[in-house]
Amino acid sequence: MEEELEDLRILKSDALLIAATTDTDLSHLAFHVYEEAEDNSYVHHDILLGAYPLSLAWLDLNPKDATGK
Numbered sequence: 001m002e003e004e005l006e007d008l009r010i011l012k013s014d015a016l017l018i019a020a021t022t023d024t025d026l027s028h029l030a031f032h033v034y035e036e037a038e039d040n041s042y043v044h045h046d047i048l049l050g051a052y053p054l055s056l057a058w059l060d061l062n063p064k065d066a067t068g069k
Helices: 001-010
Strands: 017-020 027-035 040-049
Touching: none
Parallel strands: none
Antiparallel strands: 017 027, 027 040
């Protein structure tokens, strides 16, 4: 169980790429993780969207540091 949780953890050394993909009837976001130390890339999450995405934007926000103000 603990090993499975470790596989889901995104480390500070990991690089993230988020891609929005749209087909005829289906849109989704794919969260790719690249582990440089192991030269490994994989899809961490694949989320189906209810509508076509209009845009993506980088938010320089660490949720652990957010105060909600």
